[in-house]
Amino acid sequence: MVRVRFAPSPTGKLHIGGLRTALYNFLYARHHDGDFILRIEDTDQTRKKEGAVQDIIDALHWAGLDFDEGPGKEGDVGPYYQSERKDLYKKYVDQLIEQDHAYYAFDTSEEIDQMRERLKKSGNPSPKYDSITRQSMKNSLTMPQDEVERKLENGDEYVVRLKVPRRETIRFEDEVRGYVSFESKGLDDQVLLKSDGMPTYHLANVVDDHLMNISHVIRGEEWLSSTPKHMLLYEYLGWEPPVMAHLPLIMSPSGGKLSKRKAEQEGIPINTVDYRELDYEPEALINFLAMLGWSPGDDREILSLDELTEEFSLERINKSGAVFNYKKLNWYNEQYMKEKSPEALLDRVREDAAEFGFDEVSDDYLLQIIPLMQERATRVPEIIEEGRFFFEEPEEYDEQAIKKWKDDSDELVKRFLEKVEQISETEFEAANIKQAVKEITDEKGVGFGKVAMPLRVAVTGQGYGPDLFPTIEVLGKETALDRIRRALQELG
């Protein structure tokens, strides 16, 4: 049974890198008919942010990545908040201590700082609390047992550290990178239990993955270096480690991990909710993110969540970091927008319209506008932003548009008015309006644009825009002709 988990810490909004990690976990689970679990890694009480968990849940739901077990959706192995599992870890910590794989340490943070200072001065560039250093620190390995017991009874503050062996090669297989090995002498005696009684990530994630029957750990590459510590823990606890797969990082266009700071500098929205607020299509974001570090192996670019699920495999994940390409995301969004039915976009467009104060617009009217605009917009809000003339008379004409009103435009537009006035309200349709223009171009021997361009300017105030004749039809005879008469006055 495949069981994977997405285990974010609730320190803020779910960022785009986290979403991709969640996506890969989701795809792997679904591909294998397995379970996708959400676990909240809130062992650092100081970094916890109000509302973060809800944001994560909402973001996953918006993206279509609903989990099978997690907060608010209890399975058999909960709770799904590590802070609520605090008591569970104690047992394993005791076991490790008893088996001499962990020990109590009473050093204050000042003392540890001093140790680091001292070692640095003597030429050690990266001082560690390790098999050598621990011999000169205050811990249950160096102190007489009765003193250790006294301290514990007194309630003195302590942490529990992993007793990393002095010389040992730790080798494990990563599904993405193949065999990876580390020398234990490069590791430090990682704190497992903090002085506030909370486990560190390293302990909690190993214990929870085991207790929750996680079969595959799919997480970011930033965890690769701490995996050997986790492997040691599995070994000491006598557990079979899950399959490991470390994902390449999402990089900023300027290089380096795409951090919040960098993203902001480069104008890239970093949180999932930002994309939701910008009104991107979640399918587009998902498709784009899936392709950042993975590919189906052929030339397909557009894949639905179902298709991604069908095709997904860990073997096809890339090893190197992928730069976030905002323009490509926009291209994806355009592709998905074009495919949507106008009805599917209606609710969102209506909201956008209301924001501009166009709140008494009928669905029927909106449904006429959407098809005209959706194929040329990058995001849904542009339908209204770029199509304001559908709701209000253009206040002024674009500078660029005015240039398209030429010397002979007056005459041609007047002729158009004469012809179109003859058309009845019910016959005021795109084809008939276009026919009128056609007749004028024939009779005056001018190009189509000669007539159409001034009309566009008159009706929309813009020199660009959707197909002109349906636009005029949608506006209706009265409105369209009023605008044309006004343009004749102002531009003529």
Add this chain to the structure above:
RNA sequence: GCCGCGUUCGUCUAGCCUGGCCUAGGACACUGCUCUUUCAAGGCAGCGACACGGGUUCAAAUCCCGUACGCGGUACCA
């Protein structure tokens, strides 16, 4: 610094495991053409890459070694 991981067009990638089919394919972006009532979209074309150096081999983007560069880690953060 040390440890680990990585390196194919500007970017995302296919190809690498199982050397020859690679004159290295696709997508985004960019440029031009085309279509067209405009701007887009679409169609067509162009630009553009195997980091470098050694091996191994009849043959290397593909296998091996080294160098350079990039990234990650180096906390009582995850």
